[in-house]
Amino acid sequence: MKNLFLITLSIILLSSCCDKQTKDAIVDLDLEIQKVELVLEKYVIANEKQDVDLVHDIWAAEPDIVVFGTNSDEKLIGWDAIKSAIDRQFNSFEETFISVHDQIIKINETGNTAWFSEILNYNYIYQGETMQFEGLRFTGVLEKKGDDWFIVQSHMSIPGNPD
Numbered sequence: 001m002k003n004l005f006l007i008t009l010s011i012i013l014l015s016s017c018c019d020k021q022t023k024d025a026i027v028d029l030d031l032e033i034q035k036v037e038l039v040l041e042k043y044v045i046a047n048e049k050q051d052v053d054l055v056h057d058i059w060a061a062e063p064d065i066v067v068f069g070t071n072s073d074e075k076l077i078g079w080d081a082i083k084s085a086i087d088r089q090f091n092s093f094e095e096t097f098i099s100v101h102d103q104i105i106k107i108n109e110t111g112n113t114a115w116f117s118e119i120l121n122y123n124y125i126y127q128g129e130t131m132q133f134e135g136l137r138f139t140g141v142l143e144k145k146g147d148d149w150f151i152v153q154s155h156m157s158i159p160g161n162p163d
Contacts, residue, residue: 066154067081121134
């Protein structure tokens with residue numbers, strides 16, 4: 001009876017160790033963070049090159065994705081609404097250059113949901129005039145579908161003036 005108890009206990013301990021090792025082997029969180037970084041870098045490149053197709057490739061083309069923009073009434077729901085806003089922006093802006101800093105990316109332990117925050121400096125030409133936004137706050141959520149990451153929610157805001 002004592003041997004049976006020890007054998008059962010050993011099997012339970014070994015199986016719990018194996019489950020953790022299997023889980024760790026399946027989800028490499030550092031690799032997933034690198035993949036999310038790449039999606040966010042593609043987002044910057046897509047905006048700089050005004051490449052709607054690349055923007056489409058990194059957004060989940062679903063009817064319930066959400067973007068909160070910098071205007072108080074700017075809430076876009078679904079890929080079609082987001083695409084319309086991007087088309088308007090790309091038709092209005094020229095020579096966009098975006099720099100990113102203070103980027104933070106986190107991923108849940110199962111490796112299928114990520115969230116990020118970063119600060120953007122956004123420079124462009126609008127109607128022949130050089131424009132610049134310093135310190136735009138950009139946050140969002142990504143979801144992993146298959147092997148690929150897609151943005152499913154984002155929020156961009158302009159910091160207020162310090163008093």
